[in-house]
Amino acid sequence: MIRQVATALAALALLAGCSGKDTGPAVTVERGWMRAPAPGAKMSAAYLEVVNNGGDAIVIDGVSSPQFGDASLHTTQMNEGRMQMRPIESLTVAPGRRAILAPGADHIMLGDPRAALEGVEFIELTLTNAGTPIVTVEVPVARSNPWADAP
């Protein structure tokens, strides 16, 4: 799987190299993680930051994972005093900006796991536009945000 990711990243780097003067990939992902589901739970959520290093806006309108039959973009909103989740069509990241997917806000909803999740340390996520991969990353599975700055 790591080899697949490396291949995808290399392909993206080549594409980025063709399109302009940038030396690195146009889109990178930072601080990704998936919340370890409770024992027996079939749903979880993943969080990450999408950084647009390129000169064009990127639109993310899909997500997939080999570990899950169901992956989608969600957001969380207050509705009559209650936190509710709902699907969102797409996320747009302007040039030079980042989209932050975080608990209580936009996130990746994951369901229908293809295998038991106990003991799984990493999952793979691919962000897509009209079915075309934008970027593929492996993110760690953790009970709480492994990137949190708090002690």
Ligand SMILES: [Cu+2]
């Ligand atoms: Cu959700």
